[in-house]
Amino acid sequence: xxxxxxxxxxxxxxxxxxxxxxxxxxxxxxxxxxxxxxxxxxxxxxxxxxxxxxxxxxxxxxxxxxxxxxxxxxxxxxxxxxxxxxxxxxxxxxxxxxxxxxxxxxxxxxxxxxxxxxxxxxxxxxxxxxxxxxxxxxxxxxxxxxxxxxxxxxxxxxxxxxxxxxxxxxxxxxxxxxxxxxxxxxxxxxxxxxxxxxxxxxxxxxxxxxxxxxxxxxxxxxxxxxxxxxxxxxxxxxxxxxxxxxxxxxxxxxxxxxxxxxxxxxxxxxxxxxxxxxxxxxxxxxxxxxxxxxxxxxxxxxxxxxxxxxxxxxxxxxxxxxxxxxxxxxxxxxxxxxxxxxxxxxxxxxxxxxxxxxxxxxxxxxxxxxxxxxxxxxxxxxxxxxxxxxxxxxxxxxxxxxxxxxxxxxxxxxxxxxxxxxxxxxxxxxxxxxxxxxxxxxxxxxxxxxxxxxxxxxxxxxxxx
Numbered sequence: 001x002x003x004x005x006x007x008x009x010x011x012x013x014x015x016x017x018x019x020x021x022x023x024x025x026x027x028x029x030x031x032x033x034x035x036x037x038x039x040x041x042x043x044x045x046x047x048x049x050x051x052x053x054x055x056x057x058x059x060x061x062x063x064x065x066x067x068x069x070x071x072x073x074x075x076x077x078x079x080x081x082x083x084x085x086x087x088x089x090x091x092x093x094x095x096x097x098x099x100x101x102x103x104x105x106x107x108x109x110x111x112x113x114x115x116x117x118x119x120x121x122x123x124x125x126x127x128x129x130x131x132x133x134x135x136x137x138x139x140x141x142x143x144x145x146x147x148x149x150x151x152x153x154x155x156x157x158x159x160x161x162x163x164x165x166x167x168x169x170x171x172x173x174x175x176x177x178x179x180x181x182x183x184x185x186x187x188x189x190x191x192x193x194x195x196x197x198x199x200x201x202x203x204x205x206x207x208x209x210x211x212x213x214x215x216x217x218x219x220x221x222x223x224x225x226x227x228x229x230x231x232x233x234x235x236x237x238x239x240x241x242x243x244x245x246x247x248x249x250x251x252x253x254x255x256x257x258x259x260x261x262x263x264x265x266x267x268x269x270x271x272x273x274x275x276x277x278x279x280x281x282x283x284x285x286x287x288x289x290x291x292x293x294x295x296x297x298x299x300x301x302x303x304x305x306x307x308x309x310x311x312x313x314x315x316x317x318x319x320x321x322x323x324x325x326x327x328x329x330x331x332x333x334x335x336x337x338x339x340x341x342x343x344x345x346x347x348x349x350x351x352x353x354x355x356x357x358x359x360x361x362x363x364x365x366x367x368x369x370x371x372x373x374x375x376x377x378x379x380x381x382x383x384x385x386x387x388x389x390x391x392x393x394x395x396x397x398x399x400x401x402x403x404x405x406x407x408x409x410x411x412x413x414x415x416x417x418x419x420x421x422x423x424x425x426x427x428x429x430x431x432x433x434x435x436x437x438x439x440x441x442x443x444x445x446x447x448x449x450x451x452x453x454x455x456x457x458x459x460x461x462x463x464x465x
Contacts, residue, residue: 021141022308023301026294029369031376034276038384052274054282054460058169061457063266066259067176070249074172077250081168084161091154098150101143104135114322126322130337135313142305149298156291162284170458172248174451179241180262181447186234188439189227196224196432203425216425223433230440262446267453273387273460279379282461289368289375296361296368303361306354307347315340382459390452397445404442407435 053061059068075081109132114125138144200220206212243253280286317338347354411431417423 020139021144021301022304023141023145024297026297028290029293029372031373033280033376034380037273037276037380037387051272052278052282052460053268053271054274054457054462057463058173058457061268061453061462062173064176064259066257067173070176070245070256071169071172074168074249075165078168078248079250081161081164084157084164088154088157088161091150091157095147095150095154098143099147101136102138102147104133106131106133108132124322126320128318128320130316130318132316133314137311137313139311140305140308142302142310145298145301145305149295149302152291152295152298156288156295159284159288159291163288166284166458166461168248170454170462172245174454175241175245175248176256177262177265177447177450177454179238179245179256180258180265180450181443182234182238182241183258184262184443184446185440186231186238188436188443189230189234192227192432192436192439193224193231196220196227199432200224212425219426219429223429223436226433227436262443262450265450267449271387271390271453271456273383273456276380279383279461280376283375283379284461286372286375286379289372293365293368293372296365299361300358300365303354303358306357309344309346312343313340314343379459379461383456386452386456386459390449390456393445393449393452397442397449400438400442400445404435404438407431407438411435 058071062068062071109130111128112126113128114123116123136143200217203212203217203220207214207217242256245256246253315338317336319336411428414423414428414431418425418428
């Protein structure tokens with residue numbers, strides 16, 4: 001067995017000391033990107049703003065304690081995120097499997113045999129122990145390139161998990177703001193119903209005193225019925241939104257606790273988007289696409305290495321120990337054996353399979369490169385859409401607030417004129433109907449503005465750690 005020591009040392013020597021790797025080494029491709037986000041190129045202050053809104057952790061962006069608790073629960077319990085985590089475990093195991101080919105394979109076996117021969121009345125017992133080893137020399141980097149590709153796949157899986165987190169947290173926040181919007185609309189509707197119920201009672205009293213007509217009562221009742229008809233639909237939407245949030249949290253459909261009402265939710269005074277170059281490092285989907293590109297680049301090396309000889313070393317050693325009663329002078333015996341060898345295989349004719357495999361690897365690399373460039377382009381499109389959406393929806397909400405204030409004043413003046421006998425009750429009812437619709441629209445505008453804030457934070461690759 002001592003004669004095996006030099007051979008084992010040779011087997012354990014890393015093969016990269018004796019060989020090189022074929023195939024291209026990865027270099028990040030140069031992809032031209034805008035120097036400023038759209039609509040900000042003429043704003044030097046925003047363009048020079050290095051600090052990004054997306055660098056803030058989500059608990060500083062969304063300050064509602066109840067929303068923060070919902071997000072934490074979702075990160076712990078969501079099934080999509082659990083699946084993404086298990087995919088990382090599987091990818092990590094695959095790296096270990098692929099990397100194991102860089103090391104010798106050693107296996108041992110043992111055999112014990114004994115018996116008695118009737119003719120010679122002899123008995124014997126023998127134990128045989130053997131160990132076999134095989135090692136493929138990676139002169140041309142096939143195994144190392146395969147390991148490189150496997151590691152890149154692992155990193156891509158980890159980035160995919162970050163994408164799941166990014167999507168999960170933004171979905172919870174967006175659905176939460178949509179729920180608060182519906183709550184506000186339902187509150188407005190209930191207040192309108194109460195107001196109109198009082199209006200109907202008051203109009204009936206005026207009819208009894210001869211200062212109003214039955215037509216005024218019918219018109220007031222129509223406004224009341226219209227508001228009442230809105231309530232069941234809002235309650236349906238609220239229940240469905242709660243169900244959607246419950247599923248995101250990994251729960252069965254149930255009620256969702258609320259925190260601050262929508263009108264009390266803080267909005268940031270300004271949203272610095274940061275430099276465009278930071279988007280490439282922050283967005284996990286871009287990083288994932290790049291890791292797929294790294295893996296595809298390594299697979300070219302694997303395909304090229306197939307053209308070169310494959311060299312393997314083999315060896316075995318062991319011994320037999322035992323005794324036999326047939327030879328009285330040899331009551332016990334032992335026998336040591338060992339062997340070694342080398343095997344070289346070189347493809348000679350494969351019918352074009354190797355060349356086709358190389359062309360396939362090169363095509364897949366080109367596809368990964370296109371997908372990487374497309375991911376970057378799509379990311380800038382997402383940011384542009386989100387920036388424009390947030391800016392314009394903010395303006396919509398501000399103008400809708402002015403509209404509501406104007407209608408509130410108009411209803412107040414119409415009521416005063418009606419009580420003074422200078423206008424009809426129809427003018428009051430039309431004003432109330434317009435105010436009710438405007439208040440619902442304002443609530444929707446508030447909710448949409450918060451949802452656009454979530455979308456902007458998500459498109460910038462916000463810090464969802």
